[in-house]
Amino acid sequence: MNFISLEYFILLVLAVTASRILKPKLAVCAVLLASLVFYGWGYPPYLILLLGMGALAWTGGVAVERWRSPIVLWALIITALVPLFYFKYLGFSITTFNDIATLFGAPAQTGSYMAAITLPLGISFFTFQAISYVMDVYRREISAERSPVTFMLFKAFFPQLVAGPIERAPHLIPQLKALGTVQQPRLDLATPGFQILKGLLIKFVIADNMAGPVDTLFASAATRTPADMLLASYFFSIQIYCDFYGYTMIALGSAKLFGVDLINNFNHPYYAPNIQQFWRRWHISLMLWFRDYVYVPLGGNRRGRIILIRNVLIVMALTALWHGANYTFLIWGLGHGALLMLHRLFGWARQQIKLPSLGIIGRILGALLTFHAVTALWVFFRAPDLATAFVVLSKIATLPLSDWHVTLPYYSFYLGVGALFVVFSLADYLSTIESRLAASALPIQAVTIASVLLLTYAAPFADVQFIYFQF
Amino acid sequence: MPPPSPMSSSSISNSNLRFLAALIVGLGVVLSADHWLYARQGFLRLFGPGTQEGQVLHKVEIADRFAPVADVIMFGSSMTRSGISSQPFLEQHIVPLNLGVSGGGPLFAYKALARIEPLLAKRSHPPTLVLEVNPDGFLLGKWDEYPQFISLERSRFAVFRDFPSLLSHFRDARLGSRLFNGWWLPSSYYRAFREQVFTGTSFPGSFFYEEDIAGYAPVPNMARASSGPFGTQFAEPALSGYKRSALEYAVRWLEIAARLNAKVVIHLAPAYFSSADEAKNLLAFFRTQFPLINFIVLDPRDIGLTAREAFDAHPNESGARMIALNLIHAAALRPNPRFGEAMAQAAPSARLPPTELAAASP
Numbered sequence: 001m002n003f004i005s006l007e008y009f010i011l012l013v014l015a016v017t018a019s020r021i022l023k024p025k026l027a028v029c030a031v032l033l034a035s036l037v038f039y040g041w042g043y044p045p046y047l048i049l050l051l052g053m054g055a056l057a058w059t060g061g062v063a064v065e066r067w068r069s070p071i072v073l074w075a076l077i078i079t080a081l082v083p084l085f086y087f088k089y090l091g092f093s094i095t096t097f098n099d100i101a102t103l104f105g106a107p108a109q110t111g112s113y114m115a116a117i118t119l120p121l122g123i124s125f126f127t128f129q130a131i132s133y134v135m136d137v138y139r140r141e142i143s144a145e146r147s148p149v150t151f152m153l154f155k156a157f158f159p160q161l162v163a164g165p166i167e168r169a170p171h172l173i174p175q176l177k178a179l180g181t182v183q184q185p186r187l188d189l190a191t192p193g194f195q196i197l198k199g200l201l202i203k204f205v206i207a208d209n210m211a212g213p214v215d216t217l218f219a220s221a222a223t224r225t226p227a228d229m230l231l232a233s234y235f236f237s238i239q240i241y242c243d244f245y246g247y248t249m250i251a252l253g254s255a256k257l258f259g260v261d262l263i264n265n266f267n268h269p270y271y272a273p274n275i276q277q278f279w280r281r282w283h284i285s286l287m288l289w290f291r292d293y294v295y296v297p298l299g300g301n302r303r304g305r306i307i308l309i310r311n312v313l314i315v316m317a318l319t320a321l322w323h324g325a326n327y328t329f330l331i332w333g334l335g336h337g338a339l340l341m342l343h344r345l346f347g348w349a350r351q352q353i354k355l356p357s358l359g360i361i362g363r364i365l366g367a368l369l370t371f372h373a374v375t376a377l378w379v380f381f382r383a384p385d386l387a388t389a390f391v392v393l394s395k396i397a398t399l400p401l402s403d404w405h406v407t408l409p410y411y412s413f414y415l416g417v418g419a420l421f422v423v424f425s426l427a428d429y430l431s432t433i434e435s436r437l438a439a440s441a442l443p444i445q446a447v448t449i450a451s452v453l454l455l456t457y458a459a460p461f462a463d464v465q466f467i468y469f470q471f
Numbered sequence: 472m473p474p475p476s477p478m479s480s481s482s483i484s485n486s487n488l489r490f491l492a493a494l495i496v497g498l499g500v501v502l503s504a505d506h507w508l509y510a511r512q513g514f515l516r517l518f519g520p521g522t523q524e525g526q527v528l529h530k531v532e533i534a535d536r537f538a539p540v541a542d543v544i545m546f547g548s549s550m551t552r553s554g555i556s557s558q559p560f561l562e563q564h565i566v567p568l569n570l571g572v573s574g575g576g577p578l579f580a581y582k583a584l585a586r587i588e589p590l591l592a593k594r595s596h597p598p599t600l601v602l603e604v605n606p607d608g609f610l611l612g613k614w615d616e617y618p619q620f621i622s623l624e625r626s627r628f629a630v631f632r633d634f635p636s637l638l639s640h641f642r643d644a645r646l647g648s649r650l651f652n653g654w655w656l657p658s659s660y661y662r663a664f665r666e667q668v669f670t671g672t673s674f675p676g677s678f679f680y681e682e683d684i685a686g687y688a689p690v691p692n693m694a695r696a697s698s699g700p701f702g703t704q705f706a707e708p709a710l711s712g713y714k715r716s717a718l719e720y721a722v723r724w725l726e727i728a729a730r731l732n733a734k735v736v737i738h739l740a741p742a743y744f745s746s747a748d749e750a751k752n753l754l755a756f757f758r759t760q761f762p763l764i765n766f767i768v769l770d771p772r773d774i775g776l777t778a779r780e781a782f783d784a785h786p787n788e789s790g791a792r793m794i795a796l797n798l799i800h801a802a803a804l805r806p807n808p809r810f811g812e813a814m815a816q817a818a819p820s821a822r823l824p825p826t827e828l829a830a831a832s833p
Contacts, residue, residue: 006651190490413666442489449497454504461663463648 001041002463003250004204011038015158016257019179020187027180028153031258038158039121046120049083054155056080057130061137061144061151073138077131084127087119092325122162124322124471126155128289133169135293142170150177159254163247163468165263165285175260185259190438190445195253197452198434202424203246205455208464209417210239214382221388226395227407233396235414236382237375238421241270243467244283253434263288268429270374273366275339278374286322290315308344313337323381323471328389332380339373417458501656509658510625521674522664523573527622530570533686533817534583538590540813541568543804546580546724547603548614549573549688549785550740555601556791557687559799564806566813567795568598569686572619576608577720578640579619584727586623597733599802601769602724604750605740606705609717615644621653621660630654640716684818692788705743710752718756725761735764736802741771741794742784767801769794 001008011034018030040047060076085093098106133154136142145151154173160166178184217224217232224232248265255262263285272278279287291300295315301308313334320333349355358365376393383389408415427433437448507513515525538544542565545551551571560567570583580602591597607613620637624630630637631654641650652659667674682688710718728735737757739750747754747770757766774797780790798804807813 002648005648006655007648187487189487193490193494413670416669438486438490442493445490445493446496449493450500453497453501457659457662458665458669459662460665461660463646 001038003247003254003466004200007041008038011158012254012257016187019184019258022180024177024180025149028149028176031158031176031179032149032153032156035153035156035158035161039156039161042121043118049120049123050126050156051152053080053083053126053130054152055148057133057155058145058148058151060130060134062146064134064138065144068138073134076134080127080130080134083120084123087123089321089325119470121469122471125160125162125164125166128166128286128322129155129168132166132289132293136169142173145169145173157255157260159251159258159260160262163244163251163466163471164283165248165251165265166289167262167285171263172260179258187259188256188438191434192253192256194434194437194448195249195256197449198428199246199249199251199253201246201452201455202242202249202421203466204459206417206421206424207239207242207246208460209414209458210235210242211464212460213411213414214239218382218384218388218392221383221391221395224395225403225407226398227403229392229395231407231411231414233375233379233392234418237270237371237378238418240378240381240467241266242421247466247468268425270371270425271367271429272370273363275336275343275370275373278370279336279340286319290319294318305344305348309341312340312344316340327386328380328383331386331389332377335377335380339377505656505658508661514658514661518664518668518674523618524622524660527572527579527619529682530572530583530686531586531623533684534568534570534587535590537566537568537685537817538587539594540566540817541598542566542807543599543601543798543802544568544584544587545571545601545603545738546575546583547571547601547738548575548605548608548740550605550742551575551601551603551738552682552686553688553690554741554786554791554794555687555738555798556689556788556795557683557685559792559795560685560804561814563799563804564810565799565804566807566810566817567685567687568817569682571603571686574614574616575619576605576614576616577602577717577724578608578616579623581720581724581727582620582623584724588727588731591731591733597731599734599736599804600728600731601736601738601798601802602721602728603738603740604744604753606707606743609713609721609753610708611643611712611714615641615646617641617644617646617649617653618660618663621657625657627654627657636716636719640714640720643714643716687791689788689791690782690785693782705749707749707752710756713753721757722760725757725764729761729764734767734802736767736769736798738769738794738798739771741774741776741786741790742781744771746770746772769798769801773797773801 001011015031015034018034019027022030036047036050039050056076056079060072060080063072064076133142137144145154150173153176154167154169157167157172157176160172214232214236217228218236221229221232245266252262252264265282265284265286267281267284269278269281272281295311298311298314299307300311316333316337317330318333319336320329320331323329323333376396379392379396380386380389383392437445440448512528515522515528519525520529543560545555545567547554548571552569552573552575554571555567555569557567557569570580572579575583584600608616630650637650638647641647661668664674666672725735737750737754739747744750747768754766754768757764774793776786776790776793780786780793786794
């Protein structure tokens with residue numbers, strides 16, 4: 001089910017009402033039922049996968065707690081990864097194997113593998129959540145959850161089900177157990193309401209509008225002008241941020257109506273003064289997951305610079321592959337790994353020569369540089385294949401661009417949307433909009449709500465899927 | 472677990488009430504805007520009729536005038552709108568009404584016929600009804616007919632009454648959500664024109680080619696068969712390969728025709744079919760469902776259209792004339808003895824050739 005639809009808001013209202021008026025056990029059951037309806041709305045058969053993953057993690061948690069054996073833990077992790085591998089990586093693995101075999105003289109294979117299989121919504125998110133749960137139980141950071149219904153709700157809680165944030169059991173399960181009890185925070189409509197409206201605005205009006213020219217331009221990159229492709233790369237930078245941030249805002253607002261606080265996945269990443277800060281502000285729950293379950297167990301930054309560099313590259317490669325099984329994602333991730341290394345080297349060099357800080361100017365210049373580096377790497381993320389990515393980047397590299405007088409008027413509507421993004425993101429950076437609005441007077445709230453709803457007339461007519469739903 | 476909210480219950484209650492009040496005001500503003508834009512046709516008045524809605528509403532307007540007197544009423548897509556000329560009918564004193572619209576399929580055909588059924592039911596002699604069969608309207612993944620539907624069916628209650636069938640139809644096109652959203656805020660359809668509205672550029676327009684008094688929109692009489700018209704073959708699937716909802720709406724269209732006791736012509740769109748054999752599953756289905764209807768099939772094989780009668784994907788004026796003549800022949804349509812009176816009632820401002828007006832006057 002799409003967040004931006006009437007049926008979602010009806011489901012949300014029913015589920016929130018149920019969680020507020022029913023007794024605790026029934027409240028949990030009602031929200032679980034709503035979550036299953038949410039997930040099964042488009043394609044019910046994949047509910048089996050979600051329920052199966054939930055059953056595996058629940059029994060796995062109990063087993064790991066009882067035996068605390070690394071063999072059991074690894075068996076569970078590998079079993080949990082099997083569906084993800086099948087749906088997401090099998091085709092890529094076969095292609096890669098064939099590519100390597102071709103290098104050694106085997107006849108070239110053509111055709112697309114696994115093309116007919118639809119990736120289940122949010123499979124990467126709920127697989128990672130299941131793995132983190134059994135690892136947390138193994139590390140004794142949390143006791144295994146005994147109630148299968150509560151645990152299933154932890155796995156399926158619909159505001160965070162298909163595109164995160166990747167919630168951890170110690171943070172989410174106690175909040176879900178409070179549903180229907182006196183511990184459930186009192187109903188607050190204003191802050192979550194404005195969070196949802198904010199999400200609606202940035203996803204529906206900004207991100208979805210950018211999707212049109214981005215799709216068109218990347219699909220025909222070879223015949224486009226350099227100015228077109230430069231605009232396309234900026235547009236995609238805006239699209240992917242607003243798409244994911246908008247989704248996150250709706251998820252956070254929806255969860256808050258139940259009295260549940262989810263992790264905010266974003267902290268103004270495009271204002272990050274360097275690439276390291278960017279990754280501390282972008283998709284925070286995923287990066288925390290990799291930090292806790294990959295980077296730290298590998299030794300983190302405690303075993304010298306060479307091991308640190310290796311660990312960062314491993315984490316960034318895994319981050320890339322988490323997004324998708326494609327060379328383009330791999331290059332994107334390794335590009336970020338290289339930038340992180342450069343940043344580290346620069347930091348070490350700066351310590352040696354005791355370079356003074358440039359203050360606010362340095363931070364602004366750093367933010368601009370970081371934004372452009374991130375935007376350039378987004379080209380790999382968005383391009384359908386490596387060849388297209390290189391075509392786009394080589395066109396952009398032919399500065400100065402001479403065809404602005406043709407390009408700019410043609411995309412004037414989208415440039416207006418881009419300007420709206422700049423104004424909005426600046427206001428969002430300078431203050432927490434939803435909290436201020438929640439505390440404001442009735443006329444201001446009414447004008448804001450009416451304005452946002454009227455602005456939705458500027459959103460595209462065609463439905464645009466959330467980008468992160470495919471991961 | 473987060474600590475319990477420090478706010479007192481009364482302050483929370485006040486803030487919730489304030490938000491709810493603001494939400495009601497905000498929704499009220501949007502619903503008012505929606506009412507003005509859609510129900511009162513403010514969008515069309517502001518930006519002109521160059522949209523699918525403009526085309527459909529024009530058809531609705533002429534349908535109300537022609538339905539009481541028309542001898543033949545045609546339903547379908549642009550293959551009907553631009554594919555069946557009015558001229559041969561008028562020349563033979565037959566009153567035509569062309570209710571074909573760009574992108575129209577069985578859903579629009581049913582809704583359009585249902586809309587004029589009360590007018591037709593009052594008549595002593597029903598008109599001949601022509602239903603275009605076009606794979607684009609019947610196959611999964613093809614036309615969704617949403618713009619045509621939202622332009623024609625303007626009552627929320629009527630949509631609500633037909634919700635299960637409509638939901639099935641639009642879910643087939645992955646537009647179930649749009650049906651929900653369009654139900655409470657039908658003007659959201661205008662988002663399709665946001666670029667033109669915000670940048671002040673003209674609409675691409677769904678009013679290609681002017682329509683004549685009976686709703687026929689002639690395509691220039693040039694031959695340009697670049698996209699393979701009349702050469703495109705339709706590999707017909709088994710009946711299960713058709714959209715269930717499309718079949719259902721076609722059946723509902725036929726049910727009305729049967730209720731009216733009207734003569735029914737199935738018009739096989741010539742851009743897709745070269746013979747009736749290519750729609751045999753569908754025709755067999757119609758015949759099984761309505762054994763009492765004597766279906767007349769307008770078979771492209773009989774028409775003899777060639778690429779010279781095609782302009783892109785549609786019949787040009789010559790082609791449309793040939794199809795109309797074949798329709799008159801196949802359905803054995805006869806001149807209307809009260810043709811002049813009927814035309815004067817249906818199209819009072821129409822400028823018919825003076826001789827015909829003179830001949831028609833009592």
